[in-house]
Amino acid sequence: MENMGDMNQAYWDSFLQTEDYSWGGLEENVSGYYDSSSPDGSQSATASKNIVSERNRRKKLNDRLFALRAVVPNITKMDKASIIKDAIDYIRKLHDQEQAIRSELILLESQKLEPENMDFDQNTDTESFMSMQRSNQAFGPSGSWVFPIEILDLNVSYVGGKIVVVRLECSKRRDTIVKLSEVFESLKLNIVTATIFAFSEKLCNTLFIQAEEEDIDILKMQIETAISALNHPPLI
Amino acid sequence: MENMGDMNQAYWDSFLQTEDYSWGGLEENVSGYYDSSSPDGSQSATASKNIVSERNRRKKLNDRLFALRAVVPNITKMDKASIIKDAIDYIRKLHDQEQAIRSELILLESQKLEPENMDFDQNTDTESFMSMQRSNQAFGPSGSWVFPIEILDLNVSYVGGKIVVVRLECSKRRDTIVKLSEVFESLKLNIVTATIFAFSEKLCNTLFIQAEEEDIDILKMQIETAISALNHPPLI
DNA sequence: CGGGACACGTGAGCC
DNA sequence: TGGCTCACGTGTCCC
Numbered sequence: 001m002e003n004m005g006d007m008n009q010a011y012w013d014s015f016l017q018t019e020d021y022s023w024g025g026l027e028e029n030v031s032g033y034y035d036s037s038s039p040d041g042s043q044s045a046t047a048s049k050n051i052v053s054e055r056n057r058r059k060k061l062n063d064r065l066f067a068l069r070a071v072v073p074n075i076t077k078m079d080k081a082s083i084i085k086d087a088i089d090y091i092r093k094l095h096d097q098e099q100a101i102r103s104e105l106i107l108l109e110s111q112k113l114e115p116e117n118m119d120f121d122q123n124t125d126t127e128s129f130m131s132m133q134r135s136n137q138a139f140g141p142s143g144s145w146v147f148p149i150e151i152l153d154l155n156v157s158y159v160g161g162k163i164v165v166v167r168l169e170c171s172k173r174r175d176t177i178v179k180l181s182e183v184f185e186s187l188k189l190n191i192v193t194a195t196i197f198a199f200s201e202k203l204c205n206t207l208f209i210q211a212e213e214e215d216i217d218i219l220k221m222q223i224e225t226a227i228s229a230l231n232h233p234p235l236i
Numbered sequence: 237m238e239n240m241g242d243m244n245q246a247y248w249d250s251f252l253q254t255e256d257y258s259w260g261g262l263e264e265n266v267s268g269y270y271d272s273s274s275p276d277g278s279q280s281a282t283a284s285k286n287i288v289s290e291r292n293r294r295k296k297l298n299d300r301l302f303a304l305r306a307v308v309p310n311i312t313k314m315d316k317a318s319i320i321k322d323a324i325d326y327i328r329k330l331h332d333q334e335q336a337i338r339s340e341l342i343l344l345e346s347q348k349l350e351p352e353n354m355d356f357d358q359n360t361d362t363e364s365f366m367s368m369q370r371s372n373q374a375f376g377p378s379g380s381w382v383f384p385i386e387i388l389d390l391n392v393s394y395v396g397g398k399i400v401v402v403r404l405e406c407s408k409r410r411d412t413i414v415k416l417s418e419v420f421e422s423l424k425l426n427i428v429t430a431t432i433f434a435f436s437e438k439l440c441n442t443l444f445i446q447a448e449e450e451d452i453d454i455l456k457m458q459i460e461t462a463i464s465a466l467n468h469p470p471l472i
Numbered sequence: 473c474g475g476g477a478c479a480c481g482t483g484a485g486c487c
Numbered sequence: 488t489g490g491c492t493c494a495c496g497t498g499t500c501c502c
Contacts, residue, residue: 050497051495057478061317071331091308091327094334098330098337101337105340105341155391159433204444208433225303228307283482287480293491
């Protein structure tokens with residue numbers, strides 16, 4: 001939609017230009033700032049130090065944000081919040097990708113071990129699911145993670161004025177329903193209706209919640225975050 | 237102060253506590269702010285709106301940062317800049333890891349490459365996952381004699397072995413429900429369960445059907461075609 | 473005491 | 488024109 005050509009938005013330009021400030025000026029203020037309470041010059045000096053320190057802090061944070069934007073491909077908007085959002089989505093995508101790839105690898109290894117079991121199945125979801133069941137292997141450094149909730153589809157959208165419908169489809173594993181209820185309980189949502197359909201391999205979860213003033217993306221991310229946090233339990 | 241009690245560094249606590257300010261005060265200032273230049277109240281109102289807007293913006297950014305911290309394991313410091321830095325390092329680590337795993341998979345695949353193992357190479361879940369994301373579009377039909385069914389979101393996917401879940405979201409108009417039932421009746425589907433949630437503006441329709449051997453895309457197109465055909469009546 | 477980290481309100485620039 | 492995003496300086500809290 002929007003071309004990337006005009007990414008010289010004034011936002012980044014402006015704070016990038018602040019870089020070449022000399023800004024080392026620790027001397028007193030040029031403008032006639034009234035030193036009302038204390039004629040002592042030390043207070044203004046500390047104020048200047050605080051100012052420049054805060055300025056450096058902001059610059060560091062912006063630089064890091066810029067670096068984060070650099071490692072994330074297909075960034076759409078130069079917006080600060082969007083950068084973080086894209087990074088989150090990208091990390092989550094990498095998680096799923098790795099999960100799929102690892103399951104596929106394990107499938108291939110099992111095929112290699114027993115070449116007799118060659119009933120080629122229909123879709124990849126079953127493969128990854130089955131091979132996922134057999135291997136309780138974590139991609140994280142910590143070897144925990146038992147039966148994580150695998151999000152197959154998540155759709156959050158407004159319906160009506162203040163009602164938000166959440167449609168979540170995930171693979172059916174051990175205690176998935178319990179964990180899902182934990183997730184939605186932890187979010188302190190105002191749930192109007194919740195329905196769960198259980199099938200042989202998947203779970204379909206449709207719930208209507210009454211939103212306060214939340215953004216949809218925020219809510220979706222909160223759900224994903226809660227599920228992800230529940231997939232990686234202790235971490236500490 | 238509820239859950240997540242472990243991360244009670246003073247930083248986040250402080251700004252989390254600011255959350256439960258009533259802060260709804262759009263009325264005039266309680267403190268005797270001197271309205272020297274402009275006695276007009278609208279300006280202060282816009283100022284308040286600006287303040288609350290900025291506050292929301294900060295909160296959103298902090299929420300996103302918090303969510304970013306949630307998807308990154310091995311976080312060391314709760315510092316804002318450190319969160320971004322850890323995220324960058326983690327993304328880099330995932331890049332390397334994925335590359336290694338993928339090369340290993342390719343090695344294994346080539347190793348087991350029998351000349352007859354010619355399955356359709358539809359994997360590389362990278363692209364499929366990306367293309368899976370966006371599909372909701374408002375199909376605004378051109379001619380509207382009578383209240384056409386406006387599809388806001390249509391999602392058809394397998395669940396379990398032979399069960400297909402159809403999620404249809406459309407705007408609520410006159411006789412929309414009747415027409416929807418006509419549509420699904422005309423398709424001669426084997427409906428297991430159908431639920432409709434009606435709201436002020438929209439209708440949410442979730443139905444599970446038992447598919448013979450249908451392809452998902454075919455079915456989705458059939459639904460769209462039937463609705464479209466019902467939108468543009470006989471014409472004969 | 474200073475130094476770090478944060479939220480806050482405000483002014484400015486860009487659609 | 489208002490809404491949005493941003494940088495800035497300031498006050499506060501905690502080490």
